[in-house]
Amino acid sequence: MLNPESLTQFSATLRGRVVQAGDADYDESRKVYNAMIDRTPRLIVKCRDVADVIRSVNFARDHSLLLAVRGGAHNGGGLGTCDDGLVIDLSGLKGIRVDQQARTVRVDGGCTWGEVDHATHAFGMATPCGIISTTGVGGLTLGGGLGHLSRKCGLTVDNLLEADVVLADGSMVTANAESHPDLYWALRGGGGNFGVVTSFVFRLHPVSMVVAGPTFWDLDKSAEVLQWYRDFIAKAPEDLNGFFAFTSVPPAPPFPEALHGRPVCGVVWCYTGPAEKADEVFKPVAEFNSPLLHGVQPMPFPALNSAFDGLYPPGHQWYWRADFVNALSDAAIAEHARFGAQMPTGQSTMHLYPIDGAVHRVKSSDTAFAYRNANFAQVIVGVSPDPQDAPKITAWTKNYWEALHPHSAGGAYVNMMMDEGEDRIRASYRDNYPRLAEIKKRYDPENLFRVNQNIRPSKEAVALATH
Template sequence: MPSPDAIAQLSSVLRGRIVQPGESDYDTARKVYNAMIDRHPRLIVYCRDVADVMHCVNFAREQSMLLAVRGGGHNGGGLGTCDEGLVIDLSLLRGIRVDAAARTVRVEGGCTWGDVDHATHAFGMATPSGIIGTTGVGGLTLGGGLGHLTRKCGLSVDNLLEADVVLADGSLVRASAETNPDLLWALRGGGGNFGVVTSFLFKLHPVDTVVAGPTFWPLESAGEVMRWYRDFIVSAPEDLNGFFAFLTVPPVEPFPQALHGQAVCGVVWCYTGAPEDADAAFKPVREFGSPLMHGVQPMPFPALQGAFDALYPPGHQWYWRADFVNELSDAAIAEHQRFGAKMPTPQSTMHLYPIDGAAHRVKSSDTPFSYRDATWAEVIVGVSPDPQDAATISSWTKGYWDALHPYSAGGAYVNMMMDEGDERIRASYRDNYPRLAKVKRQYDPNNLFRVNQNIRPE
């Protein structure tokens, strides 16, 4: 552990602030989004600029400290913090610059997707991200980036043009198609294994007002709905994205009071085509089955992106399991029905995110995100605000995953994994793992950046 003199020396060269155990705000500073994660870092540094990040990386290396990097703090497995180590907190690095003419946005590493959506929407544009506005840009992007725009615009990594990265030796480099292209390749899905990304440059798309919202069906119709959905979504226009979900209707507006607290199955839609064509696009949806609610309407894209923020605030207990899925067989649907009917809390859910369309037009070897041949990314998550529910939500999630995993494609979306071990990481990167290990050896040969879904240097 570093001496008090060494810590004082680090503090003297920083513009940001160090928080240590015993200080009044230490317990607040060490919290992450998932309250199931309870880590006690030795130092938490709120970096104010890139120089602060460089100093912290050098300090951790020289002091042989475990190093974690925290952007939005949303990582399910708590991989933005650590015990007895140094946490680089990027939350003060929130600068954003939109270049409307070039259709790009440069985003600092501490931004959330809500920050980005706010900035780009003023120009009538957006870049692919997730489904919750409080998610950090860095974590979601480095793992792939699935969300409402996947079928139309691809993954977040498919739209990542450049990144500024502080490497394990403390130097700052740019990763782009012209400079350090191997590093840029690795960042497009290889997680936080290669350095601290202090800024990202994304391609923007003309996405302004979307026609979006949920369609709910009775829970007992889940089998019928899933069989319809598996055929419909893969043949739907790419302007139409929709992820299937088991969920409990929140007891708030705009949901009808008669549905408050009711467990349902549904699809959350996002249509990015011409508004005048939306009715035709949604006609098969309106006509299928007997929906309890078809809540689709025009809205600004940031409104859709932030729709779940209040439902999932920081501080809940979370337990995740995930898989990629090639097809939804009738046998798999039967298991979904069984576990979907037993959601242990109102916030617990299962989502199937489509990853076809534009995401399929990228080769599996073009980015570390190798499951370009999959049709869905499945995530099962138990969530509760009550710590006493931790065992219950974990047990439901594990049981659900155990039942469905035999029907999966093998690996999982790394952003939705807990700490599941090396074999699971290799299965998720498949044939891209050896190349990632080579890039890791070049840029981080001693594995300083290992608090992540870790790729070991070759």
């Protein structure tokens, strides 16, 4: 039981404010992106600066409160909130500074990728991120960071140069290649296990205008399209990224009215090479198997990165399952075609993100992100605005995943996992898990930061790391 006096004293030390049950904005403040998650924290601290974060970490530790950290609130499994504990809400930390000469950007921990894109695009640059601009920078980065620029520029963590981190003891350190290099290694894929990252420094790339958009084919052609895509993307120039998707055509412009709501298979492209070569690069795409729509066009990179925002606003029901895939076999493709034809709602989908090019040039042991030799990251999501659809989108996702998991590499991209247990976490970090557990023991021995895909600082895990 919290002492009211200690809570009053704590609140008085903050620039931000504490929200708790009974406050007018409590219900709004506890919402997260996935409406299937309904947690009731004891306290939500809306931090305004790093000092607020430090004081919140100390208060949670000293009062034995379960502690969750929330940036963009997009985590599929709801791991940015908790019941009966303290939530550190970083959404008030919004600073962004571009260093044009160094080609870097410093980003505070409460920023979204849309805000980063806005700042960097003015300088004709970008850094690898995801595919929805409302996603928080912190969560996506710490899990790895797959997206439109992966083949050309690597993962987000491959472009992370430095991070300021508030540790479990309330101290703050800067982690980079020279300072706390073990922590720097762990942050690049190890999730929120090691502290609260209050700012990131990323490398920028000269990406401004891209040629991008979807190519859609009839759903009946999905097996043929997947077989073609599997071979095409492996040989495509690294300037071209494209992820395969089962989807339904959004019922809005710029899509032709005749296609609105139609279930299709397709690839969402992003080409960063010379614009004058785009027609040549896309020629085999436009000519393959009579697409229903070949909708690529020049656009600013932020326009591509925000293209899905309207389709997937906050407040919908989501159920996720994911896997890494080494080889997309014909048998796996047959299962994809079977379940792709059964999408339960217009927003339910399956994506296959390519993992090759620049991502493969980093060794699995160089960062905590372990699946450098995988060729795809697969994610299956059931989505609906209607809570009554939760059972059917969950069942479709689970059944689809269970059919495909035997064809997988074993682990999954942690940013696209639900709360699936320790075995899945270990499988997702593979040989890097013992080293992560050792670093966890060093920086968070009491496992204060455990509302995440948790790496346990167990004696057993530490013993494994020393042999």
